Amino acid sequence: MQRLQRYGWLSGLIPLVWLVLGVWQNTLGANPVERLIRVSGDWALWWLLLTLAISPLRHLTGWSGWNRWRRPLGLLCFFYALLHVTCYGVLEHFFSWEGIWRDLLKRPYITVGFCAFLLLLPLAITSTRGWMRRLGNRWGRLHLLIYPAALLVIGHYVLMTKADYRMPLLHAGVLGGLLGWRVWYVITYRIM
Amino acid sequence: MPFRWNPELKPEEITPEEWFKQRRRLMRSAALVGAGAVLGVDPLAAMEKGGAGLGEVRPGVVTLNEKQTSFQDASGYCNFYELGSGKEDPARQAATLVTRPWSVWIDGEVGRPGRVTLEELLKPHPLEERVYRMRCVEAWSMVIPWVGFPLAELLKRFEPGPKARYVAFETVLDPERLPGQKRELLPWPYREGLRLDEAMHPLTILAVGMYGRVLPNQNGAPLRLVVPWKYGFKSIKSIVRISLTTEQPVTSWNAHAPSEYGFYANVNPAVSHPRWDQSKERRIGEFLRRDTLPFNGYGDQVAGLYAGMDLTRDF
Numbered sequence: 001m002q003r004l005q006r007y008g009w010l011s012g013l014i015p016l017v018w019l020v021l022g023v024w025q026n027t028l029g030a031n032p033v034e035r036l037i038r039v040s041g042d043w044a045l046w047w048l049l050l051t052l053a054i055s056p057l058r059h060l061t062g063w064s065g066w067n068r069w070r071r072p073l074g075l076l077c078f079f080y081a082l083l084h085v086t087c088y089g090v091l092e093h094f095f096s097w098e099g100i101w102r103d104l105l106k107r108p109y110i111t112v113g114f115c116a117f118l119l120l121l122p123l124a125i126t127s128t129r130g131w132m133r134r135l136g137n138r139w140g141r142l143h144l145l146i147y148p149a150a151l152l153v154i155g156h157y158v159l160m161t162k163a164d165y166r167m168p169l170l171h172a173g174v175l176g177g178l179l180g181w182r183v184w185y186v187i188t189y190r191i192m
Numbered sequence: 193m194p195f196r197w198n199p200e201l202k203p204e205e206i207t208p209e210e211w212f213k214q215r216r217r218l219m220r221s222a223a224l225v226g227a228g229a230v231l232g233v234d235p236l237a238a239m240e241k242g243g244a245g246l247g248e249v250r251p252g253v254v255t256l257n258e259k260q261t262s263f264q265d266a267s268g269y270c271n272f273y274e275l276g277s278g279k280e281d282p283a284r285q286a287a288t289l290v291t292r293p294w295s296v297w298i299d300g301e302v303g304r305p306g307r308v309t310l311e312e313l314l315k316p317h318p319l320e321e322r323v324y325r326m327r328c329v330e331a332w333s334m335v336i337p338w339v340g341f342p343l344a345e346l347l348k349r350f351e352p353g354p355k356a357r358y359v360a361f362e363t364v365l366d367p368e369r370l371p372g373q374k375r376e377l378l379p380w381p382y383r384e385g386l387r388l389d390e391a392m393h394p395l396t397i398l399a400v401g402m403y404g405r406v407l408p409n410q411n412g413a414p415l416r417l418v419v420p421w422k423y424g425f426k427s428i429k430s431i432v433r434i435s436l437t438t439e440q441p442v443t444s445w446n447a448h449a450p451s452e453y454g455f456y457a458n459v460n461p462a463v464s465h466p467r468w469d470q471s472k473e474r475r476i477g478e479f480l481r482r483d484t485l486p487f488n489g490y491g492d493q494v495a496g497l498y499a500g501m502d503l504t505r506d507f
């Protein structure tokens with residue numbers, strides 16, 4: 001059990017291994033760059049939703065052990081988001097800052113997605129025990145940034161979609177549920 | 193119209209015996225895998241379900257000194273929302289699109305309106321191989337050897353009237369064969385249109401095949417438009433109606449999002465899109481993106497069609 005807690009997060013790297021093998025063996029389809037960017041983005045979003053599912057799960061099951069998974073899940077989210085942004089910068093633009101800048105100005109889904117990434121950045125940096133200690137009460141307040149970040153990620157997904165909104169709306173629904181539970185929780189227990 | 197034996201059949205129009213036998217063998221093997229083809233996994237099997245091969249094709253009518261996209265990629269990665277909105281969905285779903293029997297309405301401002309079977313429609317037109325660039329509005333591109341014939345030849349046969357100014361096209365409307373039509377992602381049937389001079393341009397073709405074979409269903413069998421200097425969505429698939437009109441026809445993506453997809457939809461690196469950087473494209477099979485050419489590289493032939501127009505406004 002202890003070992004599972006220690007090394008369990010490694011299973012979060014399975015999608016990465018799958019992608020690396022896919023590049024290696026050229027099994028990512030006709031447009032492997034697009035596949036890399038899509039799949040890394042999908043996983044960043046899924047880890048984000050799982051991170052946000054910890055509190056409701058703890059409440060529903062009454063087991064505080066879920067808490068130990070929050071940091072690894074959040075870091076996996078950031079890791080895949082970083083992979084997503086890197087693939088975009090390198091494979092899509094090949095370090096052309098001019099091209100990236102033009103995208104930021106002209107393509108709203110890029111603007112919104114980039115803002116989401118900027119919000120996740122301080123959360124990843126301050127995820128260590130040392131930063132938690134140093135920030136004290138402010139740590140919790142800083143990490144509320146995950147909520148605007150999650151909303152922006154969904155916005156990014158919706159804005160990049162051409163016509164078939166089923167998948168972005170499905171994810172928006174899941175996020176809505178997770179945020180709705182928090183609203184209910186705050187009201188019911190009069191936390192604020 | 194009943195089938196007529198053609199007494200003017202020339203020797204070169206007769207299918208060689210060896211091809212005939214080979215075709216028979218293919219059809220027999222296709223029948224054997226018929227059940228498998230329902231899954232649509234094997235594009236060749238799905239294609240042969242359609243029946244006859246292409247017969248004689250004039251090779252190299254338009255060539256291109258660029259590497260051709262593999263058949264696997266061109267048939268496996270495409271947009272055909274009626275067969276699913278993912279780019280690999282159409283190949284998987286292809287077998288639901290039954291393409292025989294097939295007929296096409298030709299109506300509107302024409303001297304001889306009416307409905308013709310696919311066989312009658314194709315009969316007078318010698319097939320040509322033309323290698324064209326294909327640039328999708330989603331900023332990816334391919335090089336595809338199409339088999340078809342100039343749309344102008346067909347339109348002339350039906351005698352466009354003096355009032356005809358546009359050509360409107362429609363994809364077959366049949367949610368059983370095109371299950372994507374069960375959801376209203378776009379107003380079905382898919383519609384496209386060209387100005388008459390664009391339709392009569394010698395680069396504009398109707399295609400029935402690619403890579404020397406009958407069109408795979410996911411690529412728009414049995415009859416599709418190919419307009420190489422416009423974004424791919426203009427090249428409507430699985431056509432059942434061609435109408436000559438006096439007014440600019442309503443077109444599907446334009447109606448869905450007029451600020452994003454214009455009626456003209458000429459490939460234009462100068463007109464930005466809220467989702468895709470149109471100044472660059474990823475050629476399928478290549479790693480880094482390449483620059484997109486105005487009119488997809490066909491400017492010398494087609495730029496004159498738009499003399500005096502502001503193509504950043506009429507995009």
